[in-house]
Amino acid sequence: MDQTLELIREARLMKGNEALAEAAIRAGVQAYFGYPITPQSEILEYLSREMPKRGGIVLQAESELAAINMIYGASGAGARVMTSSSSPGISLMQEGLSYIASAQLPCLVVNVNRGGPGLGTIQPSQGDYFQATKGGGHGDYHLIVLAPASVQEMADFVFDAITLAEKYRNPALILADGALGQMMEKVELPEEGSLEYPEKSWATVGKPKERERNIITSLFIQPEKMEKINLELQEKYRRLKEEVRYELVSTDDAEILMVAYGLSARICQKTIDLAREKGIKLGLLRPITLYPFPEEAVASFASKVDFYLVVEMNAGQMIEDVKLSVNGSRPVFHYGRMGGMISSPEEVLSKVEEILETQSVSNTSTGR
Amino acid sequence: MQINDSIEGLELVYQRPATLTDTPFHYCPGCGHGVAHKLLMEVVEEMGIQENTIGVAPVGCSVFAYHYMNIDMQEAAHGRASAVATGIKRVLPDKFVFSYQGDGDLAAIGTAETIHTVNRGENILIVFINNGIYGMTGGQMAPTTLIGQITSTSPYGRDEKLIGYPLKITDMIAILPGAFYVTRQSVNTAGNVRKLKKAFQKSFEFQKLNKGTCFIEVVSNCPSGWGMTPVEANKWMEENMFPYYPLGDLKVPRTEKEKGSNNA
Structure with missing residues (x-):
């Protein structure tokens, strides 16, 4: 009987946004920076309630601009970090995402896609596909993009996205939509603590005497160097093809x-x-x-x-x-x-x- | 003759701090950035906090600050240095974190980040170099450009009716409860250099106590952008910048004794 109980994983009825937020805590996200926007504010609300109790950092930023740059700083300092927003807010984050992709910082970004263009509507849409998959900001870069189709995947893909982001030192995006964020379904939540923290020797945590200083930057003023960085990024995107899932x-x-x-x-x-x-x-x-x-x-x-x-x-x-x-x-x-x-x-x-x-x-x- | 021969028998009393790399500064002759960089890094060395200090460089003339400061650093997007510093400090609360920003970065494009970072009382140091001009992009009008001042984008002089007044953002910062220590200094004289160094020291001491944001404005010059010799630029700064941006403390922490007397 006990064994049977052990085999039954924890199943709950949850909203997609809340399942994703709970999964983020279980995936060991150490810091969340975000700004309210419908239809994903439950993520910020859930984490504001739960993160402090469970040792995480949550901060409501003054804008999505600030939030994504806090992500840059905290990821550069070696933490496992996440932000979430919906279409107009994700547009505001594009500058930061371009810098993050160039500086090769791992992070999780969630877009609960709503109808656009402009302020649009708060109803579900897939209008941000181009923005999500073709880079979104300036320059030649890509995010890793995962598309859940159920509340279960809203939770599971948090683990997958973080794993890929850290493996490739690249921002990863979960592209959901307003319906997936708002609808309730049965979800079996992933186990807490199953994602190990990788070594981040590149992080700016303070320079010990024995090592060179670590610099997080996206500025490579010499074109020869900038081309080399671009070639490295393109090589990474080629390697990423191994991760194709369908x-x-x-x-x-x-x-x-x-x-x-x-x-x-x-x-x-x-x-x-x-x-x-x-x-x-x-x-x-x-x-x-x-x-x-x-x-x-x-x-x-x-x-x-x-x-x-x-x-x-x-x-x-x-x-x-x-x-x-x-x-x-x-x-x-x-x-x-x-x-x-x-x-x-x-x-x-x-x-x-x-x-x-x-x-x-x-x-x-x-x-x- | 080698340098070692020349100093034989002499006592070494002054040298580059180990917290600065041996990369020569790219700054123009007479520019205040070099002195401000050196003072900041001298303080980091003297306080023995090189291993525990993380800096954030801005977009502007000091965009390459990380070439010179021998500490872990991050290069922020234009205006976002205080948000980046917030991210670092929140996940590394025991480390010393500072941002180093110019007037366009901090007081124009990054105004929201600046005000909200201080309003949250982030336990960081914000160094604000105010020379009233966009130096790196070639001398355009800045939020702090003085009335009547000629720049490449205010060729007839800054007209407040068209573009508003020079922004005294440090005065705005000082009234925020999150600001713990706010001061305005300069590097034009030996005396002022010493005062700025003291301000850096105090700020790191306060950061240890988790009291809130320390904010230091350095009123500086831009000989190239202003089209002057270094000597002329310093004179112009003293005669025009200082009356509008007066040097001195805008907010100093009250001592326990002062608090006691206020309560009485």
């Missing part, structure tokens, strides 16, 4: 492949069930790492499926990466709602049926 759903016999991440992927799973009831063989590839993007996995379906359908809560952003991966060998379509609107599984199925109809017309006309 999930396949009903792809064994699929004739149409949907590509969707996060909440859109959850919707597409339901679309698969509806489609298969009608005899339409739909499958889904769900990128888990948006950067590095699972380009080889996406490309591998080109010889198996008739076409791709990218489903996103935006005007068509990830579709560009899918098209680059497929490289013209199959048609790639898009379905998306914007501005905080969420597609229904039926809407996605209608889009599939619409494409099938036009495809069959064009196939007939070309005599295929």
Whole structure:
């Protein structure tokens, strides 16, 4: 009986934001700096309540600008650090993220994506895909980007993101959305203390006599040196490809492949069930790492499926990466709602049926 | 003749502190940065806190402060040095942390960070070099440029009707409860050099006591940006900067005795 109890991991019903915040404490985050913004303020609130009791540092900054620069300082001083925000706040952090990427400091950033552009809406969106995966600030750099699709993954990916950030000395971003942050689901929380702290010989903790001083900087004024730093970064991003993660759903016999991440992927799973009831063989590839993007996995379906359908809560952003991966060998379509609107599984199925109809017309006309 | 021959039999009474590297300063002749750097590092050496001190460099002429200061340092984004210093101090509360910033950095683009860092009473030292001009970018108008002062972006002189008044940010800082010690100094004379050094010493002593933010403004010059010789620049500073930015303490900690007498 005791053994059985031990085997049952702690399961709770939690909001995505709160599960993520609790996971952060369990992942050994030592300092959190943030600023309130809907729909992710529960993260700051939860940590303001829990971190002081459990030996962590939490500070509400005067702006996202200040918060991300506190992250720079604290990460440079060797601490495991985290911040979170939503779209407009993440935009404010882009300057700091560019510096952090250049100085090669590990940290966890969470974007609970809301509808934009501008102040937009507080409803869920995937409109920040470009910003998240293409760098976001100035210069040639990338964040490591993980996209959860459940409250469970909101918690689990904190551990994964921190592990990757520290392994590669690179900022890691969890790209969620307002629905994942706000919805409640059953979650089994990861065990506390399972993430070891790596040695950080580069950190500015005070210079002992026997070592050279440590400098955290993103300034390399000589172009030869700046090019060398850039080449090192690009080499790191190439190595990052080993970390590609994705999930396949009903792809064994699929004739149409949907590509969707996060909440859109959850919707597409339901679309698969509806489609298969009608005899339409739909499958889904769900990128888990948006950067590095699972380009080889996406490309591998080109010889198996008739076409791709990218489903996103935006005007068509990830579709560009899918098209680059497929490289013209199959048609790639898009379905998306914007501005905080969420597609229904039926809407996605209608889009599939619409494409099938036009495809069959064009196939007939070309005599295929 | 070698240098060692020349000093044979003589007592060494003055040398570069071990807390400064042997990299020559890039600062222009007559600029106050070199003296301020050296005083700060002399104090770090004399107090024996080299191993426990972390500095934050700004964007501005002193962007390369970490080339000269032989301690662990971080280079901050423009205006964000006090936020970076906050991050360091919060995770390393037992270390000595300072930021070193110019007027554009601290009093224009970083105004919010400056005020909120002091308002939180972060236990750090903020060194504020005020020479009334953007030196590194080639002599543009700064928040502290005086009325009528000609710069490359105020070619007809600073007009307060168009751009407002020179910002006395140190006076604003001094009224914040989080500020523990606020002073305005300069490095134009030997006497003032000694006073600034004393202010650095006090600030690190106060930091040990976790009393709040120490804020030192250094009214300085910019011979290149002002288009003057070093001698002319110092004279201009004394005649124009000092009346607007008067030297002296703006906030000093009250001693226990003074507190007692106030209560009585």
